[in-house]
Amino acid sequence: MYTQLSDQIWEFAETRFEEFQSADLLCDALEKEGFTVKKGIAGLETGFVASYGSAHPVIAILGEYDALAGLSQEAHSNSFDPIIKNGNGHGCGHNLLGVGSLAAAIAVKDYMKEHNLAGTVKFFGCPAEESGYGKTFMARDGFFKDVDAAFSWHPATMNAVMNCTANAVIHAHFKFKGRSSHAAASPHLGRSALDAVELMNVGVNYLREHMIDEARIHYAVTNTGGLAPNVVQADAEVTYLIRAPKPYQTKELYDRVVDCARGAALMTQTKVDYEIQGSCHNLIPNLTLEKVMHQYMQEIGATPVTEQDINYAKTIYETLTDEDKRSAALQVGKQGASQLAKRPIADFIAPFSEKETFMGGSTDVADVSWNVPTAQCVTSTWAFGTPFHTWQAVAQGKESYAHNAMLLAGKAIACTAISTLENTELLENAKKELLERLEGEAYVPLIPKELKPPKSKQTVYQTI
Template identity: 55%
Template structure:
């Protein structure tokens, strides 16, 4: 470990530990709010108000998103962004600490992706950098981005589209997981849209010839898209859900029906092309059924552009911060949650760490070490999507995963919600905070790093001039479209 790295890590750790009670309390509060995309009113205000108390300059409602905000400290030098999220998922309500599925309130939201930790972890990092810069008299600007609606709304895409990252020199983020590792693998670009068909209602027995079924159109569209799957890139994914069947009575021809689609592909251009094909299939279904069809885009995001320069620096700090400090009670709790997982879930997790380490983790399911550094391979396939991808197209970006859950816990499950207030989840959150804050300070201390990171971004054909937003130019927020 280099001397500077050691000194920075030690001081950052002291700063964050001195305020950890505040950070963990806010995380618990966000967990209680559990607000879904673009409705995170209390969560956003809680975080924004805290940043004002820390002497950050806060701008609310940025990018015309009521729950989006920025918090800035500093007025000179490089601008470094730290990203935070705080939205929950629908229908994942769960009692904290319970190792069986017990909703707090039926069908209510819950933090099944750990964003109550994610947003606060970014804030802790920003506060630590601010304190360190003031102590050392360093130049630089640290800006926290309060980003709503990562779960399908893709708030960051709207924020990038609005130009909020034009002056940013580098960006950092993290995400809860059951491992400590870089988040530098490929992701899929995605377009999310609803298709609404309208026909003509009639009595299905007395006058069927007068009816034009919107539900028939939805079914034909889905069949058409299923046939398209044979003729699209292997890595692409298209999934759908029928969100409105048009009624509960079989003897009434359904006058309106709706289906929601996610169209994913490794590159944004591929996702756009596939989405155009899906739109054409919808038009064909409309013609076949003599119905009308309209679509509205709910959100979209680009694929990730990794940055090896920043990744390597971030990983160095992750290694420096490794600490096996879990208590016996934390081990027992994590073991109880591990036992709720299916055999398939355990096997999938084991494939990431190897059989020997997996056997150890089955008895002590909390990871403290950072996975070895590895660069993304050209053959690697993306399995999910994130709006951090849009940020990574316009400025060098690095992110990590931090262990906040029992080994093997899959995201978007009640088990994640139940572990969201555990002491080991908060240790993982602060580990991410310390890793990011230390790396930001390293970047500010070493101007060559930013130059090299930007050169790498441009070598990959990315940058502000190359960014091609998947949202239409006139696109409004989904809730505004529905008004």
């Protein structure tokens, strides 16, 4: 069943906030298993929560199912081969992620039923992880207030328990308004919004010298104001991702980026409007739960891979650049990299390290982790060295080793969740650790109270 569900979601390949078929498929499966499903939570059209049980402890299991634009790709291929030019594809493996978490939730439910175990298991259908921040909207609206512990996982190239933190991020959009004119006959009468965008970007580039090393700022010009060079562009837009290790650092950096926008508008005599469109906090790890999850991963063990799996993974590995291979090697050491280059599927469980690592990217699981003790694992759904968000990741989304790794994650989550339900001391220690890590800070969402998740085009068409 789970393999079929994952492959169907791979076929749907729906991007952020538009995962209607994927969400409905998961909801149907959960309802058939006796879960009570509530759709459209936190204003998210494709978000939902499915519950079984009615008592505490309450365990949350997080599932994602959004794809990425521009990554359409044939399955089982070892070359770039789009199904649809510029179409969508599951380049982050969320077809596997959502279904692996679904398997965990159903396993916990079955165990609770068989052993008459008190508690509640909730599966959160989390849309728009890719720059949509679905979980942030859920956390802001209080959907994790009654949860005692949360679990998730992510496709990767190794089998391991995550003990890392990640950058907080603010996603902001800037719209400049100027005045059009003939660029040759009367340029003095025009006020270029595109000039303002370019000046803002230059200002932010100079800002990079004066921010902390761990911070990141990225931008994309989303509207250049037209294609005619002999017209002064009256409208132009740019979108920014602003990251830093702590939420307050991110907010401070965002304010400085806003000043760059204001300065650009002043220099060009244009007007600028801006808004925060999404955000997430830094990730808070939880050693208490992570150690238990790692213990279960070791006991379960990685699924053996076949020679057919290895041979296909080799063809994927050979498509990677030397830079990709060197980057992957740094994560496992010289000896490990040498072994995995020959057999590029990790069929072992990596040792657990209490030394916390830092991930430069961001995840909306972080907003959950600020509200409730949270643990995650990764499993080897992809060949060693496979970069995230690539055609190679999409191509491997239906492989047998990807399905097996998906179920390994589901088993590890289920076992850890059941231990949390049965062991009051474990749960209390996990909650105590979270409070210690927060050091008295309360969760304050970085997104404004009035911000609503965007409505999909599908909904607009239905309304018309």
